Amino acid sequence: MTHVPISVTVDGTVYDGEVEPRTLLVHWLRDSLGRVGTVVGCDTSSCGACTVLLDGRSVKSCSVLAVQADGHSITTIQGLAEGEDNWHPVQTALKECHGLQCGYCTPGMVMSTVDLLSENPNPTEEEIREGLHGNLCRCTGYHNIVKSVQHAAEAMGGAK
Amino acid sequence: MIPVAFDYTKVNTVDEAVAALVSGGEDAKIIAGGQSLMPVLRLRMAAPEVVIDISDVAEMQGVSDAGDAIVIGAGTTHHAVMNDPLVKTHAPLIAMTTETVADPQIRHRGTFGGALAHADPAGDLPAAAVALDAVMTVAGPDGRRDIPAKDFFVDYFTTSLEPEDILVSIRIPKLGEGWAYHYEKFNRTAQGWAIVGVAAAVKRQNGSIEAARIGLTNMGPGPVRATSVEAALAGAAASDDAIAAAAENATDGTRATSDLHAKADYREHLAKVLTKRAVAKAAGV
Numbered sequence: 001m002t003h004v005p006i007s008v009t010v011d012g013t014v015y016d017g018e019v020e021p022r023t024l025l026v027h028w029l030r031d032s033l034g035r036v037g038t039v040v041g042c043d044t045s046s047c048g049a050c051t052v053l054l055d056g057r058s059v060k061s062c063s064v065l066a067v068q069a070d071g072h073s074i075t076t077i078q079g080l081a082e083g084e085d086n087w088h089p090v091q092t093a094l095k096e097c098h099g100l101q102c103g104y105c106t107p108g109m110v111m112s113t114v115d116l117l118s119e120n121p122n123p124t125e126e127e128i129r130e131g132l133h134g135n136l137c138r139c140t141g142y143h144n145i146v147k148s149v150q151h152a153a154e155a156m157g158g159a160k
Numbered sequence: 161m162i163p164v165a166f167d168y169t170k171v172n173t174v175d176e177a178v179a180a181l182v183s184g185g186e187d188a189k190i191i192a193g194g195q196s197l198m199p200v201l202r203l204r205m206a207a208p209e210v211v212i213d214i215s216d217v218a219e220m221q222g223v224s225d226a227g228d229a230i231v232i233g234a235g236t237t238h239h240a241v242m243n244d245p246l247v248k249t250h251a252p253l254i255a256m257t258t259e260t261v262a263d264p265q266i267r268h269r270g271t272f273g274g275a276l277a278h279a280d281p282a283g284d285l286p287a288a289a290v291a292l293d294a295v296m297t298v299a300g301p302d303g304r305r306d307i308p309a310k311d312f313f314v315d316y317f318t319t320s321l322e323p324e325d326i327l328v329s330i331r332i333p334k335l336g337e338g339w340a341y342h343y344e345k346f347n348r349t350a351q352g353w354a355i356v357g358v359a360a361a362v363k364r365q366n367g368s369i370e371a372a373r374i375g376l377t378n379m380g381p382g383p384v385r386a387t388s389v390e391a392a393l394a395g396a397a398a399s400d401d402a403i404a405a406a407a408e409n410a411t412d413g414t415r416a417t418s419d420l421h422a423k424a425d426y427r428e429h430l431a432k433v434l435t436k437r438a439v440a441k442a443a444g445v
């Protein structure tokens with residue numbers, strides 16, 4: 001099959017590449033760019049572990065073709081912190097509120113939370129649960145994830 | 161899993177899309193948001209040779225006011241539809257129903273037209289489309305034509321679109337003043353798909369119900385317009401008892417099936433209960 005050229009901004013850097021059209025965005029990020037912070041958890045677009053931001057909006061990178069990202073901007077979990085000691089408030093909140101156990105769902109949870117808080121800086125518990133509806137966690141029971149999001153909202157200056 | 165290899169082409173106009181479908185033949189497949197197609201490709205349940213990306217077709221994006229109707233471009237994402245001021249003002253039932261579709265990530269990619277063209281019996285939007293008498297504008301090799309929603313949904317995952325047709329836009333007639341709406345959906349928590357859903361539009365006047373429009377999700381191979389319920393509601397009192405009595409007709413004309421989520425008789429029970437709830441909530445009872 002012919003390869004097609006793409007140019008995608010990932011975490012602030014422009015990457016030019018050639019991909020087979022069937023290449024999933026998540027596989028391009030992991031296998032070609034080595035950005036393995038974004039993980040794959042299912043084959044059915046259900047789990048949200050692979051969530052990244054495409055032009056600032058959360059999407060499941062297993063359900064977008066790499067060619068469809070051509071000309072667009074992607075933010076992954078590896079593009080949030082401003083260096084080792086300067087985490088994004090959502091990352092800090094998950095650590096402080098014990099919002100993860102095995103951590104497999106966490107990259108996706110963080111990215112969905114960043115999207116949620118950008119649209120709704122001060123969500124209610126119900127809005128948080130609805131906002132994270134596309135992210136499954138097998139460990140935490142969600143309680144501490146909800147607490148983490150509330151904590152992050154406060155830290156980021158939401159009204160409550 | 162990784163999909164079977166295919167060629168990819170991105171089109172900029174409706175005419176280009178139709179031309180690509182004509183030259184690709186039966187091995188060509190449209191991709192809009194990809195939120196139904198990508199899982200199918202990954203599980204290798206489909207293996208198209210050419211995938212035609214319509215997400216850059218400007219004509220198919222956004223919502224416009226056409227006087228007595230609004231027109232929603234088939235490629236408008238769920239997220240854009242549910243936040244659109246014209247949709248919220250003139251077709252709130254579409255906004256309410258779209259809010260229950262899947263999850264935020266899928267609503268950022270998935271499109272209104274893709275959900276209708278996919279025609280999943282558990283999909284929420286077809287029921288709202290038939291309740292509101294939506295009209296599909298379709299482009300094919302012989303030009304454009306309109307298909308009323310009631311003739312569009314043919315069977316499980318099957319519409320009256322021909323293989324070389326593309327759904328361009330959807331016209332939703334404005335119902336005007338006095339109508340109120342609700343979409344009542346019954347689903348498992350971890351999964352968004354409706355076991356049964358009921359889309360209701362109700363017009364109230366002086367304590368009674370003047371008219372109602374009801375569409376049912378997952379009560380047959382396609383969406384069902386609950387005309388017996390509508391007839392029973394016309395002129396009925398806007399009371400719990402009258403609405404419950406009318407909702408008893410909700411299984412008329414349905415063909416519910418059994419699957420791992422629910423047996424057919426349970427779906428029939430749900431159709432009545434959810435119809436009552438949807439109408440009562442819309443009517444403010």
Ligand SMILES: Cc1cc2nc3c(=O)[nH]c(=O)nc-3n(C[C@H](O)[C@H](O)[C@H](O)COP(=O)(O)OP(=O)(O)OC[C@H]3O[C@@H](n4cnc5c(N)ncnc54)[C@H](O)[C@@H]3O)c2cc1C
Pocket residue numbers: 044045046189190191192193194195196197198199214234235260261262263266269270271272273274275276277278282283284285321325326327328352353354
């Ligand atoms: C985990 C998950 C949960 C979901 N939950 C729900 C839910 O609760 N309720 C619900 O209603 N839906 C749900 N969906 C489906 C979702 O609504 C999809 O977005 C929608 O069904 C397809 O839209 P799309 O634009 O992504 O279409 P695509 O996946 O791109 O295409 C779907 C099909 O339609 C065809 N097609 C697309 N656009 C056109 C067009 N303009 N003209 C002709 N053919 C076209 C394609 O060729 C393909 O066969 C869910 C999906 C997933 C993955």
Ligand code: FES
Pocket residue numbers: 039040041042043044045046047048049050051060061062063
């Ligand atoms: S890997 Fe599960 S949704 Fe993407």
Ligand code: FES
Pocket residue numbers: 099100101102103104105106136137138139140
């Ligand atoms: S922490 Fe293990 S899946 Fe969420």
